[in-house]
Amino acid sequence: MEVEYSKDAEMEKLLEDLKNSNIKKEDWEFHDNYKPVYSTGNGLNRKVVEEISDIKKEPDWMRRFRLKALEIFESKPVPTWGPDLSGIDWENTNYYNRPDDVNSTKWEDVPDEIKDTFNKLGVPEMEQKYLAGSVAQYDSEGVYHSLKKVWEDKGVVFMDLDSALREHPDLVKDYFCKAVPATDNKFAALNGAVWSGGSFLYVPKGVQIDMPLQTYFRMNGEATGQFEHTIVVADEGSKVHYIEGCTAPRYDRNSLHSAIVEIYAKKNAHARYTSVQNWSKSVYNMPTKRAWVDENAKMEWVGGSLGSKVTMLYPSSYLRGPYATTHNLNVSLAGPGTVKDTGAKALHLAPHTSSRIIAKSISIEDGKAIYRGLLRMNKGAEHSKSHVQCDALLINDNSTSFTYPHDEIYEPTATFGHEATVGRIGTDELTYLRSRGLSEDEASSMIVLGFLDDVMKEIPMEFAVEMNRLIKLEMGKLGAVG
Amino acid sequence: MPELKIKDLRASVEDKEILKGVNLTVRGGEMHALMGPNGAGKSTLGNVLIGHPNYKITGGSIVLDGINLTDKTPEERARAGLFLAFQSPVAVVGVKLSTFLRTAYRQTHPEDKVTLTEFYDRMKVHMKKVGLDESFMSRSVNDGFSGGERKRFEILQMVMLRPKIIVLDEIDSGLDVDALKLVADEIRDYYSDDVGFLIITHYQRILKNIEPQFVHVLKDGKIAVDGDNNLSLRIEEEGYDWIKN
Numbered sequence: 001m002e003v004e005y006s007k008d009a010e011m012e013k014l015l016e017d018l019k020n021s022n023i024k025k026e027d028w029e030f031h032d033n034y035k036p037v038y039s040t041g042n043g044l045n046r047k048v049v050e051e052i053s054d055i056k057k058e059p060d061w062m063r064r065f066r067l068k069a070l071e072i073f074e075s076k077p078v079p080t081w082g083p084d085l086s087g088i089d090w091e092n093t094n095y096y097n098r099p100d101d102v103n104s105t106k107w108e109d110v111p112d113e114i115k116d117t118f119n120k121l122g123v124p125e126m127e128q129k130y131l132a133g134s135v136a137q138y139d140s141e142g143v144y145h146s147l148k149k150v151w152e153d154k155g156v157v158f159m160d161l162d163s164a165l166r167e168h169p170d171l172v173k174d175y176f177c178k179a180v181p182a183t184d185n186k187f188a189a190l191n192g193a194v195w196s197g198g199s200f201l202y203v204p205k206g207v208q209i210d211m212p213l214q215t216y217f218r219m220n221g222e223a224t225g226q227f228e229h230t231i232v233v234a235d236e237g238s239k240v241h242y243i244e245g246c247t248a249p250r251y252d253r254n255s256l257h258s259a260i261v262e263i264y265a266k267k268n269a270h271a272r273y274t275s276v277q278n279w280s281k282s283v284y285n286m287p288t289k290r291a292w293v294d295e296n297a298k299m300e301w302v303g304g305s306l307g308s309k310v311t312m313l314y315p316s317s318y319l320r321g322p323y324a325t326t327h328n329l330n331v332s333l334a335g336p337g338t339v340k341d342t343g344a345k346a347l348h349l350a351p352h353t354s355s356r357i358i359a360k361s362i363s364i365e366d367g368k369a370i371y372r373g374l375l376r377m378n379k380g381a382e383h384s385k386s387h388v389q390c391d392a393l394l395i396n397d398n399s400t401s402f403t404y405p406h407d408e409i410y411e412p413t414a415t416f417g418h419e420a421t422v423g424r425i426g427t428d429e430l431t432y433l434r435s436r437g438l439s440e441d442e443a444s445s446m447i448v449l450g451f452l453d454d455v456m457k458e459i460p461m462e463f464a465v466e467m468n469r470l471i472k473l474e475m476g477k478l479g480a481v482g
Numbered sequence: 483m484p485e486l487k488i489k490d491l492r493a494s495v496e497d498k499e500i501l502k503g504v505n506l507t508v509r510g511g512e513m514h515a516l517m518g519p520n521g522a523g524k525s526t527l528g529n530v531l532i533g534h535p536n537y538k539i540t541g542g543s544i545v546l547d548g549i550n551l552t553d554k555t556p557e558e559r560a561r562a563g564l565f566l567a568f569q570s571p572v573a574v575v576g577v578k579l580s581t582f583l584r585t586a587y588r589q590t591h592p593e594d595k596v597t598l599t600e601f602y603d604r605m606k607v608h609m610k611k612v613g614l615d616e617s618f619m620s621r622s623v624n625d626g627f628s629g630g631e632r633k634r635f636e637i638l639q640m641v642m643l644r645p646k647i648i649v650l651d652e653i654d655s656g657l658d659v660d661a662l663k664l665v666a667d668e669i670r671d672y673y674s675d676d677v678g679f680l681i682i683t684h685y686q687r688i689l690k691n692i693e694p695q696f697v698h699v700l701k702d703g704k705i706a707v708d709g710d711n712n713l714s715l716r717i718e719e720e721g722y723d724w725i726k727n
Contacts, residue, residue: 005598011581012598393576423575423625427535432572432623433582435532436639437560437589446585450576450622478535 015445031220031249032113038098043091049193052096056162059169069182069192076186083310083339087254088284094224095194097139105146114138123216132211133158137228138218140196151209157202158213161229164200171202175231179262179290187258187286191227198228201242208239219248225256234269241272250280257283263291265299272300276460279308281338286312295321304463305332305342316345319353328357329458334367335470343372348381355386363399364474370402377414386416393451395474397426427478444471483510484547484646484678492541493530500526502703508647511675515689515714516682518700519722524682525569528651532566533559546647561590565645567636569652573624580619583642590643605642612638613664629656637668649680654688666691686718699725
């Protein structure tokens, strides 16, 4: 009998947790007054790119790569097929901010003010509790990285990409911009030209890491850009879970975040990538994320997109070998005045490949949530299958959501399916719940947990807490007597 | 014995006055019917009583057992023992029926430390009585329910939450003859000296099964006539035209 109701008991516990949680936005929207030791100033040109390369004392091939990428960036127009990007101030953005010359493997060596910031965000605490390794980036540069010795001994490499380029140049060169070339899109080209920081994670053949590794990205300056480049290589038969968290203070002037994430899941490998994005409402978030998935390998994308002014993000999986699989879970929250243009791409390039995409979006007030997806099944991707599920929740009487799936099916034996649901919570729905004795708090917690029910185990609790906070705020407005 | 006192109640929607001074008292052990032509303000009264934010009270008072509910939130009214069965209950996607009812019960009866298992067992008994399959427990509130299923669920909530004063807004609409009988049986079962009913209806149909002692006719935002069940019979034969304000 108790087993029968165990899920309900669990739900009740979660509801209590959620009701009692009170993380406030201010907890991460603060900024410190740390002044960068070096900055290229505003604007972007050849000289700025050469300067960045000089400071980093990079090999010549990287310098040439950057300059080529800059040409591509300049030749490509700002995309107009999606959200309005006219708020990006290309000329007055600062493309490189170096916080300090220190990049340490000990927190003690990190400058006090920066260390305090990461302490407030709980980064060292997380590392101690449940991480196998940790990298911390502040504006343009990594300031800290560590990896537990047991994994280092097994040949795992985990550090910021700049350090990796110095210490493992050949390994980096093998993977750098192979999955995401600079020609891919304007923002990828920009990253190619001015990239700085990001993580490099290499897991050797057969090594299975049972604890996650995490990078925390913190943008502190106003009107700055953060252009990290992350590469995760899960070599044959290995297993790894990599997590990213990102926050920034809120400013009046817009900042730009344009990252590249490349993941290589080799034969029989299992790679999982989780990111929780909580940029402030002054950030344009335009990353390009892509995975190459080889024979019988498994790629899992788990994304929580909470913050930012505009986000355009479509993590892609190229299923290159037979029996390769990808799972893509993305939960997006479009708060008032923000746009989330998110989705996923799955390209089936080999037989018996499979993809499963779950996209959940919540729109609040005039927040706009858009699902944009691409599913391609090449001729020869025999017996491949795909399933796409889009769930939208509208919190308000007038909010809207959009779904733009795009399918290109060239293989007759392939099968695919789409499912879509839309739910609305407006004044009537809220009043109904309250008319039975539920407080606004309880109503919002139930709605959040109900909507995330099937993915709750996959996403960090922090996500549900923040979503609940935003929805509660909105419910306060809906419940007010007009 | 509970007592709901509605005194000179005035309310408007989007600045249009709909209720123009309603006076009505419902006590425990009483069964009232509120009838009236379309647009008389019947459903407005239900929504105003439960505190729907789109309806603005502009005068008068709602008092339950001496507690003034006029400015209270919907949840405070529910916790005081007032219950409205909605005419068109809305779907709340993602909110599981069982969890919803359990949470509502804990809010309306904080003193009762019933366990999860006991509560759900009790719920299953009543689901059977109102004619809802157990599988509804894990469904979202009203999501994909037929009109009749929504009404049965309203009645299930009534018997589970055990309110003192119950307002049923067009509970008979969308129900076939058998379902209507089932719902009427549940209402009569629940009826006692400790609960009072206000049954809002356009037709006399459900009143045949329930037989209220008091019948009121709402016309143009005011109670125009009071009477007993004979009044509802006359309305069935002659309509509302003979009633003058």
